[in-house]
Amino acid sequence: MSGVLVVMEQRSGTWNRMSFEALAAGQQLATKLGTACSAAVIGAGVDSLSSELSKKKLAKVYAVQHDQLGTYTADGYVAALEQLIQQTAPDYILFPHTYQVRDFAPALATRLKQVLISDVIAIHDGPVFVRQLLQGKLNADYRHSGSGPCLVSIQAGTFRSDAVEEGSSTVENFSPQLSADLLRAKPGEPFRESAQTVDLTAAPVIVSVGRGIGEQDNLGVVEELASALGAELAASRPICDNGWLPMERQVGSSGQTVSPKLYIAVGISGAIQHLVGMKGSKSVIAINKDENAPIFEVADYGVVGDLFEIVPELTKAVLASRS
Amino acid sequence: MKIVVAIKQVPERDAPIHIASDGKWIDEGDLNYTINEPDAYALEEALQLKEKNGTGEVIVVCAGPERVQSTLREALAKGADRAIHIEADDLGSRDTLGVAQVLADAVKSESPDLILTGLQSDDLGLGQTGVVLAELLGIPSATIIMHVEPTASGLKVNRELEDGWFQHVELPLPALLTIQSGGNKLRYATLMGIKKAKTKELKTVPAAAASGAPAITLERVYLPEKQKKTEMLTGSPAEIAAKIVEKLKFEVRVL
Numbered sequence: 001m002s003g004v005l006v007v008m009e010q011r012s013g014t015w016n017r018m019s020f021e022a023l024a025a026g027q028q029l030a031t032k033l034g035t036a037c038s039a040a041v042i043g044a045g046v047d048s049l050s051s052e053l054s055k056k057k058l059a060k061v062y063a064v065q066h067d068q069l070g071t072y073t074a075d076g077y078v079a080a081l082e083q084l085i086q087q088t089a090p091d092y093i094l095f096p097h098t099y100q101v102r103d104f105a106p107a108l109a110t111r112l113k114q115v116l117i118s119d120v121i122a123i124h125d126g127p128v129f130v131r132q133l134l135q136g137k138l139n140a141d142y143r144h145s146g147s148g149p150c151l152v153s154i155q156a157g158t159f160r161s162d163a164v165e166e167g168s169s170t171v172e173n174f175s176p177q178l179s180a181d182l183l184r185a186k187p188g189e190p191f192r193e194s195a196q197t198v199d200l201t202a203a204p205v206i207v208s209v210g211r212g213i214g215e216q217d218n219l220g221v222v223e224e225l226a227s228a229l230g231a232e233l234a235a236s237r238p239i240c241d242n243g244w245l246p247m248e249r250q251v252g253s254s255g256q257t258v259s260p261k262l263y264i265a266v267g268i269s270g271a272i273q274h275l276v277g278m279k280g281s282k283s284v285i286a287i288n289k290d291e292n293a294p295i296f297e298v299a300d301y302g303v304v305g306d307l308f309e310i311v312p313e314l315t316k317a318v319l320a321s322r323s
Numbered sequence: 324m325k326i327v328v329a330i331k332q333v334p335e336r337d338a339p340i341h342i343a344s345d346g347k348w349i350d351e352g353d354l355n356y357t358i359n360e361p362d363a364y365a366l367e368e369a370l371q372l373k374e375k376n377g378t379g380e381v382i383v384v385c386a387g388p389e390r391v392q393s394t395l396r397e398a399l400a401k402g403a404d405r406a407i408h409i410e411a412d413d414l415g416s417r418d419t420l421g422v423a424q425v426l427a428d429a430v431k432s433e434s435p436d437l438i439l440t441g442l443q444s445d446d447l448g449l450g451q452t453g454v455v456l457a458e459l460l461g462i463p464s465a466t467i468i469m470h471v472e473p474t475a476s477g478l479k480v481n482r483e484l485e486d487g488w489f490q491h492v493e494l495p496l497p498a499l500l501t502i503q504s505g506g507n508k509l510r511y512a513t514l515m516g517i518k519k520a521k522t523k524e525l526k527t528v529p530a531a532a533a534s535g536a537p538a539i540t541l542e543r544v545y546l547p548e549k550q551k552k553t554e555m556l557t558g559s560p561a562e563i564a565a566k567i568v569e570k571l572k573f574e575v576r577v578l
Binding site for chain 2: 075102103104106131136137139143144146148190204205229237240241242243248254256269272298300302306309310312322
């Protein structure tokens with residue numbers, strides 16, 4: 001076929017919302033290249049999902065179906081997609097940069113003797129794919145230089161899912177050959193560690209703390225600011241990794257995604273994994289000692305300085321203005 | 324259990340960012356290097372597995388120029404049994420497949436039961452080397468793992484999914500896992516460990532020459548454009564606090 005193929009992600013008949021962002025990226029890339037965009041959905045019974053896709057502007061929708069694909073496994077997905085790609089020969093294969101894609105797409109690329117260009121934040125003419133390096137402090141332009149298909153995964157929030165163009169296309173069933181002993185891993189049902197008792201998504205104001213706090217005993221400084229503002233206290237992953245705050249207070253790709261009226265980031269450098277969880281905030285104030293910290297890229301107001309000097313003064317000033 | 328931990332040495336987090344004259348990386352002259360943090364968690368998991376089992380061997384492997392030996396020594400001081408340094412000065416010009424091939428060459432003859440590595444690197448962040456290495460070695464892999472438990476037939480691992488969800492996965496051995504941060508508390512090297520490390524084996528092997536052109540190429544690096552126009556607030560701490568309160572009252576309107 002040539003053209004662009006977007007591999008959508010679903011679990012138990014429900015789309016991963018990032019799939020449509022990747023679909024928008026695929027349609028726009030195809031337009032830029034003057035070629036066609038198709039999409040694939042993988043599973044054991046995906047007829048309703050594929051018919052939903054047939055109402056989008058696509059050359060073709062591939063319903064990749066097999067009993068062994070009912071539950072996600074890397075082995076099943078890699079084998080099925082390898083066969084689909086061999087038969088349809090797309091030039092570009094786009095994925096949403098989800099945890100599942102991170103699990104299998106590098107192996108699929110290896111089978112095809114390619115390397116996945118992962119976690120892409122922009123696509124320019126060429127095509128040139130932009131990725132972030134050094135935890136977001138640097139951007140890099142990548143080009144595909146291999147002779148086979150180019151595999152790319154798209155970072156959450158890079159393209160808008162409501163930009164997907166409607167249209168119509170036909171659904172083609174694709175039944176991969178999968179032997180019974182193919183699947184080496186046995187996946188269990190997804191579960192949640194404990195009932196979530198903190199719902200950060202409902203908080204209008206969040207004070208969030210990162211590595212800059214240094215040690216657990218210093219947390220009082222940000223707790224006082226949060227209480228003065230009537231805000232929820234949140235954290236970036238390293239704080240929760242250290243056990244200084246419970247995991248359920250974590251904002252980012254492995255924690256909660258929030259969009260409060262105000263997000264105050266204290267001592268948070270702004271690694272990509274954190275930014276995807278808070279960049280929808282209406283206003284962001286960042287306090288950090290490193291002027292190059294990527295958190296300032298998404299901040300409305302920035303303070304470069306020592307949080308241990310600034311935050312207590314801020315708490316005092318907030319309390320004074322409230323009394 | 325024989326466990327190989329694949330480690331990467333990366334610039335420290337607060338490294339100064341000066342773009343190198345070729346525009347393809349940052350100036351390495353004034354950089355300090357350290358172990359990639361997710362790899363530190365992979366090492367910790369390996370050491371704890373060995374300690375729980377009472378037997379076994381932990382071998383750390385790192386590819387790179389001579390300076391990576393300091394990171395390997397540190398891993399030995401924390402408790403790894405021996406180290407393999409794959410000497411290569413041209414890793415920057417090899418893509419993920421090329422780097423994973425170098426690791427596969429070194430690891431293959433060790434025939435480990437388990438290979439652990441961090442889920443991604445703090446510098447390039449491609450998040451693929453582990454999975455590609457498993458594919459090259461023909462062994463199963465699972466990614467973003469929080470907890471590893473040996474079973475009669477292999478391993479039961481706890482894999483992190485998005486939004487606070489998890490999943491158990493059972494795997495036969497040999498297998499490769501990429502480890503997420505936070506599953507364990509990291510240990511520090513003890514004085515005794517540092518002393519012992521000096522007597523442990525650190526073997527250097529050369530990396531085979533790159534076979535063929537890379538599949539992807541980094542063309543240039545640059546500082547990111549700001550997504551928002553950030554108003555920087557300056558002054559003494561008290562002045563900054565007063566400016567922020569003003570913003571909170573009249574712009575953000577939360578006070």
